[in-house]
Amino acid sequence: MSTTQSERLRELLEPLAASKELDLEEITVTPAGKRRVLRVVVDSDNGVELDTCAELSREVSEKLDATDVMGDGEYVLEVTSPGADRPLTEHRHYVRANGRLVKFQLNDDGELTARILGIDDEGLDLEVPGVKGRKPTARRLDFGDIAKARVEIEFSRKDKKPSRDAEAGEDVDAENAEEA
Structure with missing residues (x-):
């Protein structure tokens, strides 16, 4: 039974992402001159910090060096989080976009x-x-009626959600003034 390189990569890398409480969203291998670029996209309900991407990148690199999944040719490894304009395709994507403005293409x-x-x-x-x-x-709107969906970037939303400190009833300025 033959599996594709993408399937083998997913099988190899998904446990690494899961160990950091991340979802492995996408794996792509694209040619770039004499090399290839392996792009690994991860996300979580709380976003992805740069340090987490760097740690995962080191672990992925070690794992790939220990296997033949990428073959003999040179490649560049990129571990990143999805951009703000990525398509919403999974239920968890919609959950993460709760409260956001979204443009829907309907069936x-x-x-x-x-x-x-x-x-x-x-x-x-x-x-x-x-x-x-x-x-x-x-x-x-039922999921079955959606052909495509993408978050709209809002630069000046007028009805912004209150900050977490404000929701908790804390007066951050008063606390800072007391410390000064």
């Missing part, structure tokens, strides 16, 4: 931009922004 060739308010196994509860002074409206 009926329609388009919808809305904020995710809730997620369950069947679909999403959304808030569709009002147009020309109208109030936002609620909408339910």
Whole structure:
């Protein structure tokens, strides 16, 4: 039974990512001149810190050096987190995008931009922004109706969520003033 290089890489690298509580999102091998680039994309519910990527990169490099999965040719290893514009394809991606504005391509060739308010196994509860002074409206969207989805980057969101300190009822400025 033959397996592809991608399947062998996933089988080899998934336990390494899981040991750091990361999801192995994507593995790609692309030619780059005389070399190849092995790109490993990882994510988690809390994001991925640079130090975690560096640690995982060292572990992946050691594991690959100990096997023949990449063959004899030279390659460059990149371990990274997904960009903000990556497509939402898995249930966990929608969970991580909760509260974010998302552009949906629908199976009926329609388009919808809305904020995710809730997620369950069947679909999403959304808030569709009002147009020309109208109030936002609620909408339910089943996962089966979604052809593509991608988070929209918001540079100046007016109704930002309160900070964690504010949610906990802590007055950060007052604490800092007392320390001074």
